[in-house]
Structure formats: C-alpha cells, structure tokens
Amino acid sequence: MIILEYFEKLLIRIGLVCITVALVLSLLRRVGLNLGRLPGDIHIKRSNFELWFPITSGLIASVIITGALWLWRIVRRLF
Incomplete structure (x- = not known):
C-alpha cells in the first residue's frame, strides 16, 4: 500500500x-514570446534537411525553470 x-x-x-x-x-x-522562433534561434532549411537549434529559447526556458525551482524551494521552507 x-x-x-x-x-x-x-x-x-x-x-x-x-x-x-x-x-x-x-x-x-x-x-x-514564441519559443523556438526568437531572434538568436538558428533555423537551417535545405532541400531535404531542416535543423532547429533554439539557443535563445533554451536560455529563456532555463531562466524560467530555475526561477520556478527557486520559488518552490522558498515556499517549501515556509511550510
């Protein structure tokens, strides 16, 4: 159980x-902010090949996740 x-x-x-x-x-x-289509995100398109490399979107997502985890830790200590 x-x-x-x-x-x-x-x-x-x-x-x-x-x-x-x-x-x-x-x-x-x-x-x-459309993640994946921000300035700094790399998009290479050829005849039979397409590559997305979201550098800026990855940095923004990292900052958001880090902030959320930091807040979670603070709230957890209070309760």
Missing part, C-alpha cells in the same frame, strides 16, 4: 508540472 500511495502522489505532481508548463507557455505566447 505504501508504494501505491507514493505512485498516486507522483502522478499528481507530474500532472501539476504539466499544467504549470502549459500555462507558462500560454502566457509567454500571449506576451509575444
């Missing part, structure tokens, strides 16, 4: 993370 309780909590946390990521991406799109 202990394993089942752990699995239930894990599924809830994964669901919350998915919802949070979807909301953040939605808010970023409304603000005008």
Whole structure:
C-alpha cells in the first residue's frame, strides 16, 4: 500500500508540472514570446534537411525553470 500511495502522489505532481508548463507557455505566447522562433534561434532549411537549434529559447526556458525551482524551494521552507 505504501508504494501505491507514493505512485498516486507522483502522478499528481507530474500532472501539476504539466499544467504549470502549459500555462507558462500560454502566457509567454500571449506576451509575444514564441519559443523556438526568437531572434538568436538558428533555423537551417535545405532541400531535404531542416535543423532547429533554439539557443535563445533554451536560455529563456532555463531562466524560467530555475526561477520556478527557486520559488518552490522558498515556499517549501515556509511550510
């Protein structure tokens, strides 16, 4: 039963993370930041080859994730 309780909590946390990521991406799109199509993102297109290298989008995503984890740590210490 202990394993089942752990699995239930894990599924809830994964669901919350998915919802949070979807909301953040939605808010970023409304603000005008289309991740993957920002200045600094590399897109090479040839006749039968296409390469996306999202440098700027990766940096922005990293900053957002780092900030979210930092806030999570602060909130966890308070409660």
